[in-house]
Each structure stands twice: as structure tokens, then as C-alpha cells.
Amino acid sequence: MKGSSMDTYLGNVIIDPNVVMQYAGSVANECFGIVGMANVNMKDGLVRLLKLNSADLCRGIKVSMLDNGKLSLAFHVIVSYGVSIQAVVDNLVSNVKYKVEEFTGLKIGRINVFVEDVKVID
Numbered sequence: 001m002k003g004s005s006m007d008t009y010l011g012n013v014i015i016d017p018n019v020v021m022q023y024a025g026s027v028a029n030e031c032f033g034i035v036g037m038a039n040v041n042m043k044d045g046l047v048r049l050l051k052l053n054s055a056d057l058c059r060g061i062k063v064s065m066l067d068n069g070k071l072s073l074a075f076h077v078i079v080s081y082g083v084s085i086q087a088v089v090d091n092l093v094s095n096v097k098y099k100v101e102e103f104t105g106l107k108i109g110r111i112n113v114f115v116e117d118v119k120v121i122d
Contacts (some may be wrong), residue, residue, distance in 0.1 A: 092111075
């Protein structure tokens with residue numbers, strides 16, 4: 001995806017997918033029950049917990065544009081042990097959808113969440 005664009009009365013605005021990924025990653029890491037983002041290494045199938053810095057916020061997230069012009073987001077997350085995965089995912093989807101649409105002005109058509117691991121938090 002090259003970038004999402006929208007026409008305004010002042011001109012054309014293009015939003016880089018990395019901006020959407022960083023913002024969506026920061027929103028996701030604020031959600032209750034999310035320990036971090038997971039990076040799935042296709043070569044050996046390892047899943048590891050990533051540190052929370054600006055470069056790592058994009059990992060574990062994929063942004064693409066659907067045919068209808070809406071965004072599609074995919075999250076690979078690690079959740080906290082003992083919480084309802086359904087509740088965590090519902091919270092993640094609703095927070096990301098609301099905040100990303102408000103931040104970018106673009107509509108989200110689909111959010112897929114892949115729970116890659118469960119971690120016990122001390």
C-alpha cells in the first residue's frame with residue numbers, strides 16, 4: 001500500500017501506512033490485557049515479545065487498503081494470562097476502530113486479531 005489519500009477542500013492529503021501502523025500500535029498497547037505485539041518469524045515460526053518503542057509499534061501490524069477504499073488492519077498480539085481473550089479482542093477492536101478513524105479520517109472496513117501467545121504477568 002502506497003498511502004491512503006483523501007480529498008479535502010484545501011487539497012489532497014496522503015497518509016503513509018507507517019503512520020497508521022504506529023498509531024494503531026500505540027492504541028493497541030494501551031488496551032487492557034495486551035502484553036505486547038508479536039512478531040511472527042515465518043522462517044522458523046518463532047513468536048517473541050517485542051519491546052515498546054516507536055520502531056517496534058509497527059511490528060505485528062499489517063495495514064492494507066480494501067477494494068471499497070477502507071482500511072484493513074491485522075494485529076498479532078500477546079495477551080495477559082487469566083483475562084478473557086474475547087473481552088481483550090473486543091476492547092482492542094473497538095478502541096482501534098474509533099481512535100484510528102478519528103485520527104486519520106479514514107474508515108476501517110476490517111480488523112483481524114491473531115493471538116500469538118499468552119504471558120503470565122508478575
